[in-house]
Amino acid sequence: xxxxxxxxxxxxxxxxGFSFITFLYxxxxxxxxxVSSKGQVVLGTYDIDRTAFDxxxxxxxxxxxxxxxxxxxxxxxxxxxxxxxxxxxxxxxRQGWGRVSNDDAMFRAGVEAVDRVIAIExxxxxxxxxxxxxxxxEVKAELEEGLKLTLSDFxxxxxxxxxx
Amino acid sequence: xxxxxxxxxxxxxxxxxxxxxxxxxGDLAVTGNRSIxxxxxxxPTYILxxxxxxxxxxxxxxxxxxxxxxxxxxxxxxxxxxxxxxxLVLFFRSGLISVEGWLSETNPPLRNxxxxxxxxxxxxATVQLFNALxxxxxxxxxxxxxxxxxxxxxxxxAEFDSKRLLRSLGALFGLAFVVKYLVLANLTxxxxxxxxxxxxxxxxxxxxxxLLDLPRYSPGTGYIQFFTLALxxxxxxxxxTTTKK
Numbered sequence: 001x002x003x004x005x006x007x008x009x010x011x012x013x014x015x016x017g018f019s020f021i022t023f024l025y026x027x028x029x030x031x032x033x034x035v036s037s038k039g040q041v042v043l044g045t046y047d048i049d050r051t052a053f054d055x056x057x058x059x060x061x062x063x064x065x066x067x068x069x070x071x072x073x074x075x076x077x078x079x080x081x082x083x084x085x086x087x088x089x090x091x092x093x094r095q096g097w098g099r100v101s102n103d104d105a106m107f108r109a110g111v112e113a114v115d116r117v118i119a120i121e122x123x124x125x126x127x128x129x130x131x132x133x134x135x136x137x138e139v140k141a142e143l144e145e146g147l148k149l150t151l152s153d154f155x156x157x158x159x160x161x162x163x164x
Numbered sequence: 165x166x167x168x169x170x171x172x173x174x175x176x177x178x179x180x181x182x183x184x185x186x187x188x189x190g191d192l193a194v195t196g197n198r199s200i201x202x203x204x205x206x207x208p209t210y211i212l213x214x215x216x217x218x219x220x221x222x223x224x225x226x227x228x229x230x231x232x233x234x235x236x237x238x239x240x241x242x243x244x245x246x247x248x249x250x251x252l253v254l255f256f257r258s259g260l261i262s263v264e265g266w267l268s269e270t271n272p273p274l275r276n277x278x279x280x281x282x283x284x285x286x287x288x289a290t291v292q293l294f295n296a297l298x299x300x301x302x303x304x305x306x307x308x309x310x311x312x313x314x315x316x317x318x319x320x321x322a323e324f325d326s327k328r329l330l331r332s333l334g335a336l337f338g339l340a341f342v343v344k345y346l347v348l349a350n351l352t353x354x355x356x357x358x359x360x361x362x363x364x365x366x367x368x369x370x371x372x373x374x375l376l377d378l379p380r381y382s383p384g385t386g387y388i389q390f391f392t393l394a395l396x397x398x399x400x401x402x403x404x405t406t407t408k409k
Contacts, residue, residue: 003206007278010210014281017218018288025225030234 065095089113132164217285224292228382240295248290260326265406297340302377345386
């Protein structure tokens with residue numbers, strides 16, 4: 001290599017090295033596979049795993065919610081896809097819903113998931129006709145309502161309500 | 165003595181130094197309190213040094229989780245930047261690095277940029293080395309931090325050459341490594357099923373972990389940080405006083 005190119009190479013090494021280190025300390029990946037997926041997010045080439053998503057959707061429709069969420073997590077490890085996160089939030093709602101009382105832990109996790117949907121795509125609307133709630137705001141309102149303890153919770157007519 | 169060391173120059177009588185061809189970067193000729201570096205060859209200084217210091221920068225804040233060995237990247241505390249800045253001032257004062265020899269208006273701009281990049285990687289590596297050696301939190305952080313501060317502050321006003329500085333820093337970093345990764349790591353209780361079970365199995369270590377606020381990391385962390393410290397010292401050894409020919 002010609003000696004005059006060496007200083008250029010030094011500057012390139014330093015810039016590339018600092019960029020990579022900043023990326024690692026900024027995104028804090030926990031495994032080598034996360035380094036790859038977080039790298040795809042930064043580069044804008046991130047996409048979900050379609051096979052895992054379809055598997056998750058099939059489990060969701062069979063009311064197998066833990067299995068559905070596991071598949072959704074595999075499909076969208078970086079939690080960057082609005083559709084996957086919407087189904088994740090919806091799965092928390094459906095699993096946590098009870099005719100007499102709701103599972104607060106499930107509903108709180110659902111609120112976290114639906115907040116991610118709003119952050120990713122504020123105007124998100126799902127095209128799935130099998131779901132009664134189409135927007136993250138409807139899901140969030142339902143989840144937050146379920147977490148509150150109000151006088152209406154003691155209304156016996158609540159026993160006739162249906163899960164959405 | 166190796167052939168390489170035979171190139172070391174004695175500068176007792178003369179200020180003008182003629183450096184033999186083939187002398188390796190980082191070779192130091194020390195007479196009394198003076199130290200002069202041989203002319204560095206370009207590859208170790210401009211390729212190897214930044215890679216070594218970047219590796220130290222990467223690994224210095226890295227820990228492995230106790231449960232699943234997952235990566236944990238810890239950003240350096242503000243005090244690490246202060247310590248690193250003082251350490252670099254010490255390098256300049258002791259003559260380990262000559263400012264004129266690295267950054268000079270007589271150098272071509274590109275060479276100055278490359279030299280600045282190498283010095284920047286050295287600064288970042290020093291920050292991360294302190295990040296690696298300082299305990300993360302609690303009482304040990306303040307005690308070890310104070311020891312670092314005391315030593316560096318004293319060194320700042322002491323008269324010494326680069327060899328003594330390297331010995332002093334080697335001893336300081338070595339002791340800090342022993343304290344953190346041998347003494348404190350052995351006082352940290354392993355992760356267990358429940359708090360009660362851990363208290364029954366390791367009451368002393370559990371008490372120390374709670375009292376000293378010790379974080380639980382995988383034993384692999386110590387190996388990584390030993391490698392990081394060794395790499396940093398190798399980097400310092402390879403750093404020439406000047407890059408001028």
